[in-house]
Amino acid sequence: MIGQLAVSWDNIGKRFGQTVAVDGVSLDIDAGSFFGIVGPNGAGKTTLLRMTTGLLRPDTGSVTVAGIDVWSDPVEAKRRFGVVPDDPRLFDRLTGRELLSFLGELRNLDPETTRERGGALLRLLDLNDAADSIVADYSLGMTKKIAIAAALLHDPKVVFLDEPFAGVDPVARQVLEQILRRHTERGGTVVFSDHAMDVVERLCDNLMLIDHGTVRAAGNTAEITGGRRLQDVFVELVGAHVTDEGDLRWLGSSSD
Amino acid sequence: MAWIFIRLKLRTLKNRMGTASVLSLLGFVLVWMGAISAGLLAAVLIGAGGRLSGEARSLILPIVFLGTAIVWVIGPIIAASIDDSLDPRRFETLPVSRRQLGVGLAAAGLISPGGLGTSIGIIGGSMAGFTTAASFVPALVSSVTQVVLVMVTARAVVVWLSDLLRSRRTREIVGVVTALTAAIPGTVAALINTGGIRVDVSPARALEWIAATPPGALGRSISAFADGEWILGLGGLGYGFAATAVMLWIYGRGLNRLQVVPDAPTRTRTVRNGGAFRPKWVPLPSGPVGAIAAKELRYLQRDNRLRGQLVGSLVGLVVITTLGLSVLRTDYGAFLAVPTAFFLVLAILVNQFGHDGGAFWTYVTAAPSMTEVLKGKNLAAAVFGVPIATVAGVAGAIISGTPKYLPASLLAAGGVMTIWAAIGNVTSLMGPVKIPEGSPFGNRGMSGQAFVASLVGIVGAGALAAPAVAAMAAAVWFGGPVWGVLAGLGVAGYSLILYRLSFRYVGPFSERRALSVMEVIDAD
Numbered sequence: 001m002i003g004q005l006a007v008s009w010d011n012i013g014k015r016f017g018q019t020v021a022v023d024g025v026s027l028d029i030d031a032g033s034f035f036g037i038v039g040p041n042g043a044g045k046t047t048l049l050r051m052t053t054g055l056l057r058p059d060t061g062s063v064t065v066a067g068i069d070v071w072s073d074p075v076e077a078k079r080r081f082g083v084v085p086d087d088p089r090l091f092d093r094l095t096g097r098e099l100l101s102f103l104g105e106l107r108n109l110d111p112e113t114t115r116e117r118g119g120a121l122l123r124l125l126d127l128n129d130a131a132d133s134i135v136a137d138y139s140l141g142m143t144k145k146i147a148i149a150a151a152l153l154h155d156p157k158v159v160f161l162d163e164p165f166a167g168v169d170p171v172a173r174q175v176l177e178q179i180l181r182r183h184t185e186r187g188g189t190v191v192f193s194d195h196a197m198d199v200v201e202r203l204c205d206n207l208m209l210i211d212h213g214t215v216r217a218a219g220n221t222a223e224i225t226g227g228r229r230l231q232d233v234f235v236e237l238v239g240a241h242v243t244d245e246g247d248l249r250w251l252g253s254s255s256d
Numbered sequence: 257m258a259w260i261f262i263r264l265k266l267r268t269l270k271n272r273m274g275t276a277s278v279l280s281l282l283g284f285v286l287v288w289m290g291a292i293s294a295g296l297l298a299a300v301l302i303g304a305g306g307r308l309s310g311e312a313r314s315l316i317l318p319i320v321f322l323g324t325a326i327v328w329v330i331g332p333i334i335a336a337s338i339d340d341s342l343d344p345r346r347f348e349t350l351p352v353s354r355r356q357l358g359v360g361l362a363a364a365g366l367i368s369p370g371g372l373g374t375s376i377g378i379i380g381g382s383m384a385g386f387t388t389a390a391s392f393v394p395a396l397v398s399s400v401t402q403v404v405l406v407m408v409t410a411r412a413v414v415v416w417l418s419d420l421l422r423s424r425r426t427r428e429i430v431g432v433v434t435a436l437t438a439a440i441p442g443t444v445a446a447l448i449n450t451g452g453i454r455v456d457v458s459p460a461r462a463l464e465w466i467a468a469t470p471p472g473a474l475g476r477s478i479s480a481f482a483d484g485e486w487i488l489g490l491g492g493l494g495y496g497f498a499a500t501a502v503m504l505w506i507y508g509r510g511l512n513r514l515q516v517v518p519d520a521p522t523r524t525r526t527v528r529n530g531g532a533f534r535p536k537w538v539p540l541p542s543g544p545v546g547a548i549a550a551k552e553l554r555y556l557q558r559d560n561r562l563r564g565q566l567v568g569s570l571v572g573l574v575v576i577t578t579l580g581l582s583v584l585r586t587d588y589g590a591f592l593a594v595p596t597a598f599f600l601v602l603a604i605l606v607n608q609f610g611h612d613g614g615a616f617w618t619y620v621t622a623a624p625s626m627t628e629v630l631k632g633k634n635l636a637a638a639v640f641g642v643p644i645a646t647v648a649g650v651a652g653a654i655i656s657g658t659p660k661y662l663p664a665s666l667l668a669a670g671g672v673m674t675i676w677a678a679i680g681n682v683t684s685l686m687g688p689v690k691i692p693e694g695s696p697f698g699n700r701g702m703s704g705q706a707f708v709a710s711l712v713g714i715v716g717a718g719a720l721a722a723p724a725v726a727a728m729a730a731a732v733w734f735g736g737p738v739w740g741v742l743a744g745l746g747v748a749g750y751s752l753i754l755y756r757l758s759f760r761y762v763g764p765f766s767e768r769r770a771l772s773v774m775e776v777i778d779a780d
Contacts (some may be wrong), residue, residue: 055620074767075624083621089614089778091551093558097526098551105547106622134558150618 005067006031006158006189007052012061013213014047021047023213029191029206031066031157034184036204036221040238044213045193046086049162052191053083079107082151086162086193088143092136096127096146099135100153101208102250107154114153119148125175138166148176152183157184162194165199177203183205200231211238253256257352261360264365267711286711291369295376299384302377306385310628311460317386317475318466321402325471327408331370332414344415344511354508362408362507375403381476391481391489400479402474405500408507415510459679467492470499491779544624548632549639556604556640559611563693566600588732590658592667593649597674601639605680606713608633609773610691616774621654626766627759630684633675645669667744668728674751675721679735683713685762685769690777724750 003184007029022044050056052063054074064081066220078147079221094102096183097118104114110230122131122190130138135146151159159180183204194200198244200207201221207230208218216237217224225233273281305316347357365371382399383392390731466472477492540546556562608630609616623629653659687710724747731743762769 053621055617055771055774057737057768078621084615087614089617091555091612091615091618093555094551098554102547102551103618103622105542105550106544106624108543108624111261111542 004031005029006033006065007035007191008064009048009052010062012048012051012058012063014051014056014059014120015043018025022051022058022211025210025213025215026210027063027215027218029189031189033186033189033191033206034180034204035189035191036200036207037191037210038195038197038200038207038234039210040192042212043210045210046162047213048210049083049160049193050085052083053160054078055083055085079154079156080156082179083156083160084147084162084164086143086166087155088147090135090147090150092138092145093134094198095132095134096149097131098137099146100149103150104153105142109154110150117153117155118149121152124179125149126172134177141169141172144168145172145176148179156188158189158191161190162190163194165194165196197229197231201225209234209237222228257356258360258363261364262367265364269367275683276494282779286721287369288372292376294318295373295380297379298373298377299362302381303384303386311463314476314479315463315466317382317478318463318472320381321378322466322469324378324402325406325409325469328370328374328410329413332410333417337387343766344514351573354512355504357511358408358411358504358508361511362404362411362504365407365411366403371403371407372617378403384484384746386478388482391478394481394489394493395478398474398477398489398496401493402471403494403498405470405474405503408500408503412503412507412510414441415514418514426619456737469763503680523737540635540639542623544628545632545635548623548629548683549635552633552636553639555611556636562604562611566604570719587656587658588661589652589654590649590659590662591668592652592655593665593669594672595644596648597673599643600644601637601673601676604640605634605676606678606683606710607687608684609688609777614778615692616777620770620774624771626685627763630681630759630762630766634681635679638673642670645673652682661732661740664728664732664737664740664744667741667748668724668757671724671744672721674748674755675724678712678751678754679717681758681762683710685712685766685773688773688776694725 009027011026012022013020013024025048037048039045047056051058052070054066054070054077057071062072065077068077068080070077090099091102100118101111101114102120104111104118106247109117118160122128125148126140127145127149130142136145138146144164148161148164151161155255161180164176168176180192184190204221206219207221207224209216209224217233221230224230273284302316302320306313308316344357344361352360367373379396379399382395387395463476467476474496475492477489480489480492540549556566563662612619619626619629641684646666646669649662649669650659652665653662689710689735728740728743728747731739735743
């Protein structure tokens with residue numbers, strides 16, 4: 001897989017009325033990468049991921065995943081990627097086990113393979129005890145874990161995750177990181193967005209910094225940070241908003 | 257303070273209209289125009305009632321006022337929600353007293369199709385038919401008080417029953433009770449017609465009973481003012497005022513409780529194998545269509561929204577129809593299968609994505625195509641509906657004492673289901689309606705586009721089913737059972753052609769349309 005492109009954005013853009021959410025992003029991600037997308041709130045991260053996974057139609061440009069154009073051949077593209085949105089609402093009247101079985105059949109996996117892979121994922125993600133409880137009763141962390149299991153079930157070439165670690169406890173986070181690392185070590189690609197700079201810095205070999213829908217920096221993580229903390233680079237590129245002390249003179253005056 | 261809430265409601269409506277598509281805007285206008293028209297029609301009818309003389313005239317307003325109050329109280333319980341885009345819990349951190357919040361939300365509730373229609377009907381009708389120059393002002397006060405009373409009472413009921421309304425079991429019980437209640441008027445009417453019970457209540461006695469309720473008293477006060485009976489009128493108005501104040505207080509207490517009492521923790525439920533409306537021996541195809549059908553059948557078992565809807569329609573249907581059959585003693589009892597099929601699939605197929613809600617993205621990213629998804633949902637409806645329609649047909653045949661029309665009726669029932677599936681596939685994509693669960697508040701009601709699609713769907717299904725029903729009726733009436741079977745085969749063939757055509761129609765645009773469906777049913 002090394003040398004092949006996992007994702008290729010070509011001038012992809014989206015506007016919502018007068019607001020430019022993503023402004024003609026063009027970038028390639030190599031297969032086998034652990035790729036991070038970072039940016040402030042409203043930077044366009046989620047919009048970019050949704051356009052990449054067929055959940056939002058772009059206004060301009062195109063995107064290919066594992067060599068398949070997502071918007072001209074969506075069925076083939078869907079076979080090659082798995083996705084976990086930022087708020088992964090699932091068919092929560094199914095149990096965890098039933099959900100994985102349902103998704104396996106939906107993706108035309110044979111029942112034996114689905115059972116085998118589903119069992120392994122449930123075990124690894126520490127969901128075995130809850131496998132026969134309905135997903136509606138899962139905590140946020142458990143919901144994220146079952147959503148990630150669902151995204152990995154068909155062994156996709158590329159996995160897209162929008163803030164996968166939000167609301168997940170440290171132990172589960174460690175397990176998720178291990179699973180995703182194993183995926184990239186075997187040639188798979190992980191693309192994820194997150195606000196937690198330390199996580200992105202630790203996990204990602206490549207990253208993209210996006211602000212106001214525009215790519216501000218992209219490339220190898222070590223080259224972008226240049227030995228500094230990613231947090232500092234991020235603030236420097238995006239620009240911290242400094243408030244005039246005078247604007248907030250009134251704040252705290254009621255506590256006299 | 258009330259004005260702030262009204263402005264907020266108007267602003268939310270303006271923002272919704274600003275971002276709506278042309279079709280949604282059209283539907284929005286139709287819904288509001290419909291409410292205004294219904295209000296005006298009610299006002300004219302009530303006003304015309306003022307021209308009656310004698311005891312009948314004195315009964316009109318008390319009956320209308322009490323009926324309106326009952327509808328406003330029962331409606332939100334049946335729907336488990338209230339058309340109130342201002343969710344009271346959004347105000348819980350603001351320094352607003354519960355009285356201010358109650359008055360504000362009730363006032364904002366007037367800015368809704370139901371609120372506006374009710375106001376026009378009640379106030380307009382009362383003013384048009386039951387006032388004199390001298391009684392105009394007090395009558396206006398009485399009718400406005402009635403509108404406020406019903407709005408506040410409806411909201412108080414929803415607030416105090418919010419925990420219950422969110423419970424799965426209650427929603428099912430409400431479905432059954434509603435269905436049985438709906439059967440009561442028909443049962444009573446049939447018993448009266450057949451002499452089973454005798455009704456001997458004088459209008460004056462009925463008026464006393466109705467006027468004992470606050471809405472009834474308010475209604476009677478208007479007539480009393482017009483007739484110069486000022487003491488009686490003021491007494492009724494005072495009674496209505498007091499009841500409104502009490503309901504406002506109860507509403508405020510309910511709001512306060514809603515804000516400070518946390519939601520009950522959910523209990524973990526373990527589901528053993530099965531748990532679906534499908535006997536294990538009924539096979540489903542492997543692959544996406546079978547997977548979706550299996551999932552839908554599990555949801556029929558586990559989703560209280562679907563179960564309540566189905567149980568309610570089924571119980572009501574069976575009660576009303578068996579009662580009708582027993583009264584009519586017809587040979588055509590087996591045709592009970594046809595309305596059963598009609599109502600069952602109407603509930604399931606017209607809005608097939610509404611229950612998927614925020615999970616719909618799964619289909620977009622994992623299903624081979626939306627047509628496969630629709631086929632899976634259609635299959636689930638058939639696996640669920642065909643046995644029930646068959647049982648209904650057999651039961652009808654037993655009641656009428658002859659099975660000779662059973663084959664024809666089952667073919668017709670299958671045809672009706674298939675026609676509904678064809679129409680439902682189009683309406684589900686064109687006008688999905690989000691079926692909210694959980695909170696009974698913050699429901700924005702049916703979108704304009706969904707209203708238009710539902711209207712088109714019902715008219716379209718009726719128009720497409722009409723020739724089949726007419727052919728079947730003619731064959732059975734003039735030819736007997738054998739001709740009925742032949743006509744049934746024709747209906748089945750006709751419906752299959754329509755079904756195939758529906759996929760030819762939805763196929764090309766269903767993938768593109770899927771994103772719009774997701775936007776609607778995923779919206780908060």
